[in-house]
Amino acid sequence: MGSSEAALLRSLPLLLLASLLASLLPPSTALGFRCSNSSSAAATCQSLAGYVSPNATTLAAVQALFGVKHLHSILGANNLPLSTPASFNVSANQTIVVPFNCSCSNATGVSNRRPVYTVRSGDVLYHIAREVFSGLVVYQDIRQVNGIVNESLIEIGQKLWVPLPCSCDDVDGEEVVHYAHVVAAGSSVAAIAAQFNVSQSTLMDINGIADVASLQAGKVLDVPRKACSSAIRNDSLDSYLHIANGTYVFTANDCVMCTCDAANNWTLRCQPSQLKPSNQSACPSMQCEGSNLLLGNSTSTSCNHTSCAYAGYMNQTILTVLVNDNTCPVSNSFAMKDSFRAFSWNFFLILILPLLSFHHIQ
Incomplete structure (x- = not known):
């Protein structure tokens, strides 16, 4: 043998x-x-x-x-x-x-x-x-x-x-990153929902769970983890890129590092990475067009914030876009015009009402 x-x-x-x-x-x-x-x-x-x-x-x-x-x-x-x-x-x-x-x-x-x-x-x-x-x-x-x-x-x-x-x-109209989670012994739908900050109803719906008591240890659940919103264009080579809260990824041939953090209002933050490009060539320019800002940089006044955001990459080009967050109050000139219009109307009423009253008496 x-x-x-x-x-x-x-x-x-x-x-x-x-x-x-x-x-x-x-x-x-x-x-x-x-x-x-x-x-x-x-x-x-x-x-x-x-x-x-x-x-x-x-x-x-x-x-x-x-x-x-x-x-x-x-x-x-x-x-x-x-x-x-x-x-x-x-x-x-x-x-x-x-x-x-x-x-x-x-x-x-x-x-x-x-x-x-x-x-x-x-x-x-x-x-x-x-x-x-x-x-x-x-x-x-x-x-x-x-x-x-x-x-x-x-x-x-x-x-x-x-x-x-x-x-x-997408889940409930939001971009998410789907996470395969193996149910541990003694766990529950409520505990898993709380752990990943997702509603019980959503968790039950996408996994076809009719009764919370039917959850079994060892079952693999589809857990949707909320992703940060981004300015990545649909025609970019990484248009599929969704990043979950508390994670970071490298993209654009490892030239760009993007981080998702709920503390940043669920907005994707990207900057030049410190890694060697995966294609062995130098990383392309990351300056926002029409600005001296580079990717990840920003400038602020008392009420206006402008940043250079990542918009994707293609053909050895890293796409960027200027994003403005303006919290300035309405200009005083507009307020004065509104006040003047209100004053003019009130003044007109003051003049016309006595005349109307006199005509009625006659």
Whole structure:
């Protein structure tokens, strides 16, 4: 008997157990989150997922597992200092927010062909979904997108696309960043709504929850995190860019850093980044046309505030726009004109009323 046959025999009990567990699990729900924007520019977007590490690990390991290209993308999603090293320790059961690209089609959204997991010795789909990726997907979804007929027969070294759930839809008329949240044991709809500053009714509606008592541990919820408003143009290469409160991202080939903070009145704040451009060339000019202001700079008088805001990028050009916030009171000349008109009308009445009264007496 060869070594491969012996290894197969040793793994049979595990395979049989996995098959038994799979047969006891409920069938897979619809793949991904609800996403109706499948025929517009919003068919792609940035989404987030809450990965709960089953063991102590590092940011570098999380980055590799989810195929995140740049460490600074994970740092921004978790609002960690940009100086945080890849070796930063992640404790067991600690949640790390992972950013990824979302793609919508057929009214649902899943991660765009990422992450890709390489099967190891002893792996089965249930273990990969439930433990390796902390329940962000169910094993049936991995089987479906990879065309696997028998979930118990996967090979060492096989590459599997793990379709994380996501969406690009606006919620209640507002731009949001959709966050995949795995319900912890003992949690509730009210607690999750309070944690992410979203209403219970909204949370229940987009997740099809009819009764708060029906919420189960391990369920993946679509949590809409409010995004900052921006001046990014629809024809920009990053027109899809929505940034959630308490996070920052890099865009325009890493030349621009944008931050979302509710303290700034939910307005996106962007400035030149300190990173080396990802395209290895120098960053283009970031000066607002018709002004000496650079991106992120502003000037103020007692009641007028003008800033140079980010409007996107295209063709090696960073787009900017001047944004004015004028709180100056109405000009005194207008007030004087209104007062004069009121005085003239009152004076006319004073003159005409006695004459009318005299004519009536006659």
